[in-house]
Amino acid sequence: MTNKILLTSFNTWLSHQKSNSSDDLLAKISRIQSLPDSLTYLRKLPVDFQEAPNLAIAQINQIQPDIIICCGMAESRQKLTVESCACCDTDILKTKVNLEPLVADLCTTEISHEAGKYVCEALYYAVLKHIRNAQLPAKCIFVHVPILTLENSDKIVGDFLSIVNRLTINHSQLTTKRAGTGAPPLPQIN
Numbered sequence: 001m002t003n004k005i006l007l008t009s010f011n012t013w014l015s016h017q018k019s020n021s022s023d024d025l026l027a028k029i030s031r032i033q034s035l036p037d038s039l040t041y042l043r044k045l046p047v048d049f050q051e052a053p054n055l056a057i058a059q060i061n062q063i064q065p066d067i068i069i070c071c072g073m074a075e076s077r078q079k080l081t082v083e084s085c086a087c088c089d090t091d092i093l094k095t096k097v098n099l100e101p102l103v104a105d106l107c108t109t110e111i112s113h114e115a116g117k118y119v120c121e122a123l124y125y126a127v128l129k130h131i132r133n134a135q136l137p138a139k140c141i142f143v144h145v146p147i148l149t150l151e152n153s154d155k156i157v158g159d160f161l162s163i164v165n166r167l168t169i170n171h172s173q174l175t176t177k178r179a180g181t182g183a184p185p186l187p188q189i190n
Contacts, residue, residue, distance in 0.1 A: 003168045004038045006065040008056055010072050010119070013047035020044070021145040022071035028148075028157050035164075040065065047119050053126030060130065060138070067139050067167050068127060072120035074144035078152075080159050081112035083142040086125035093128040097139050102166050106159045108152065115142060139167060 009023035023043050030041060042059050045052040060068065074081060082103055085094040103109045115121035124142040131138055143163070148156060 002038050003066040004040070004063060005067045005069065005164065005168070006040050006042060006056075006059060006063060008042045008045055008059075008068075008070045008123070010047055010052070011044040013119075017073075021073040021075075021147050022143075024148050025071060025145050025156065025160060028153070029160065029164075032161075035161075045123070049119055049122045052119055052123045056123060056127055057130050060127070060136070064136075065138055067164075068131075068141075069164065069167070070120075070123055070127060070140070070142045072116075072123070072142065072144055074116070074146055077144060077146045078108075079146060080106075080109040080156055080163075081144040082109065082163070083115040083121075083124060083144065084111055084113050086115050086121050086128055086142065087117075088122070088125045088129075091125075093125055093132065095128065095139075095141050097141050097167070099141075102141075102163060106162055108155045109159045109163070112144065116144070120144065141167070 007026055007029065009026045010020050011023070012018075012020050026041055026043055029035075029039075040059070040063050042056060045055055056070070082099055083095070084099055085092050099111045103111055115124055120142065127140050130136070131140055143160070145156065146152065
């Protein structure tokens with residue numbers, strides 16, 4: 001079965017930025033011909049707290065993806081970081097994806113519990129909330145992408161492709177389930 005996957009990236013927002021590493025990564029992924037799943041790209045989202053989530057949710061409603069991978073740039077990080085949760089004021093929403101096996105043995109990826117308190121986190125929170133409120137079966141993660149260099153680019157792309165493959169192949173093992181039951185996962189809200 002082919003999974004429908006939505007991949008998002010951001011545009012730049014500061015004058016010194018020649019590009020956004022999240023979009024640089026998606027540009028590299030878009031050139032790979034051998035990916036089996038149906039990929040939809042929503043690239044260069046505006047760095048705007050309302051417009052970015054609105055555009056992403058409109059695309060989710062239109063294509064009804066099975067998997068959503070939102071990406072953003074993290075200039076100060078050295079590794080890909082998969083965000084476990086997103087906050088808005090005191091509300092915390094967690095991804096339904098079990099992140100430990102998703103990133104196990106990846107050389108340039110780790111789990112983060114701090115999505116940044118900026119537009120990246122606002123987008124992640126809005127998408128997780130939309131999935132919960134609309135009771136969509138989609139899985140969603142947010143990946144922060146470091147600046148891509150000649151030294152790290154191949155490793156970052158390799159890890160990202162592994163994440164995509166693991167999300168599509170091992171979806172039942174990567175979804176958090178209610179303890180002791182075979183029931184579908186509940187949204188994790190603290």
